[in-house]
Amino acid sequence: MRRIAADADFRAGFAEMVPACIGLVPFGLVCGVGAAAAGASPLAALGLSAIVFSGAAQILAVQLLAAGAPLAVIVMTCFVAGLRFVIYSAAMAPYVRPLPPRWQKGLAFLLTDQAFAASVRRLSAGGNPHAAGMHFLGGGFALWAWWQVTNMAGYFAGNVIPASWSLDFAVPLCFIALVAPHMRTAPTIGAALVAGCAVIALSALPMRLNLIVAGTLGIVAGTLADFARERWTRR
Amino acid sequence: MDTTLKLWAVIAIVGALNYASRLSFIAIFARRRVPVLLERAFRYVPAAMLTALVVPMVAFAPEATGNADVPRILAAAIAGVVAFHTRSTLRTIAAGMVALWLLQWALGRIG
Numbered sequence A: 001m002r003r004i005a006a007d008a009d010f011r012a013g014f015a016e017m018v019p020a021c022i023g024l025v026p027f028g029l030v031c032g033v034g035a036a037a038a039g040a041s042p043l044a045a046l047g048l049s050a051i052v053f054s055g056a057a058q059i060l061a062v063q064l065l066a067a068g069a070p071l072a073v074i075v076m077t078c079f080v081a082g083l084r085f086v087i088y089s090a091a092m093a094p095y096v097r098p099l100p101p102r103w104q105k106g107l108a109f110l111l112t113d114q115a116f117a118a119s120v121r122r123l124s125a126g127g128n129p130h131a132a133g134m135h136f137l138g139g140g141f142a143l144w145a146w147w148q149v150t151n152m153a154g155y156f157a158g159n160v161i162p163a164s165w166s167l168d169f170a171v172p173l174c175f176i177a178l179v180a181p182h183m184r185t186a187p188t189i190g191a192a193l194v195a196g197c198a199v200i201a202l203s204a205l206p207m208r209l210n211l212i213v214a215g216t217l218g219i220v221a222g223t224l225a226d227f228a229r230e231r232w233t234r235r
Numbered sequence B: 001m002d003t004t005l006k007l008w009a010v011i012a013i014v015g016a017l018n019y020a021s022r023l024s025f026i027a028i029f030a031r032r033r034v035p036v037l038l039e040r041a042f043r044y045v046p047a048a049m050l051t052a053l054v055v056p057m058v059a060f061a062p063e064a065t066g067n068a069d070v071p072r073i074l075a076a077a078i079a080g081v082v083a084f085h086t087r088s089t090l091r092t093i094a095a096g097m098v099a100l101w102l103l104q105w106a107l108g109r110i111g
Helices: A002-006 A008-016 A018-037 A042-052 A055-066 A071-081 A084-096 A101-109 A113-124 A129-160 A167-182 A186-201 A206-234 B003-028 B036-059 B070-086 B089-110
Strands: none
Touching (some): A002 A008, A008 A018, A008 A129, A018 A055, A042 A129, A055 B003, A071 A206, A071 B003, A084 A101, A084 A113, A084 A129, A084 B003, A084 B036, A113 A167, A167 A186, A167 B036, A167 B070, A186 A206, A186 B036, A206 B036, B036 B070
16 A cells, blocks of 8 residues: 555646546535435445445435435436446546556546546556556545545535535536547537537436436547548548 | 435445446456447547536526526636636636626626
8 A cells, every 4th residue: 555655656646636626625515515414424424425436426316315215216316327437437448458457446446527537638648557557546546535525524514605606516617627628629529519419408318317328429429520530531 | 214224225236336337348348359449439438428417517507497597608618718728627617616606796787
């Protein structure tokens, strides 16, 4: 453990995640407030953020719990919202292949929207897989540790922030900061446009299925546009 | 079922399912090559998935009245431009929050 913490790439990954961590403060607070409002004990609130480790799933879980939904409905809804991790897992797979299986299992636990978006560019740039893996572990660990702190702060003291401040808006802003810099090629912009329109058009689907369906449609659109562009430039 | 017990059941089951989702293809592709077509499609995962995640959060107010929330949409557009040019998480959040507060104040005065 001490050897990992002393690794230069682990430390670099940890340090580079600090701005994203500050951005996640309102998100963590919102999750903690939700857990308290649903009547969770402090230990259960901590278990939720430490084990499930997904803001979207946590918010859905405590909202449905507070509304008295059956266990099966809560579990299914959170599972469907977490299906995007399957796609992240697939996209990460080529880069983490050279790493030992034990590492892969650790990386998988720390796979979140932020960690994925922050590391996919570095991983795809190639280079030493061990260094890239350490970098991901450092960033993922920073996110995990900070997530527990902000969730607990929200649980015990989140209500002191008035709703009129609209702090929850910092949650989409975190994602905008991750996605907007990608918008530099036509297929990428196409993928985002299709996904964004589809998620609204399909918002009547149950259990947030619109998220995974729209995301998949966007990926297909981007890939098709990529092939079309290649054909175009070859001619 | 009492709330705490139900929540622990949710934590155990959703925790296991989410971990299975996160590990799924990392484990599958540990032993075989990733198809070329898929590797190409993976380039568009961040743009498509993160956009699908963010658009509903921006377009509708948290009260979920079903109406489009104009200050949020405009503030998000401003934040997007800032993020595109600066690539900075903190600047994006600062610009977006300030834009939202100003727009809510301004539109509140008009409306």
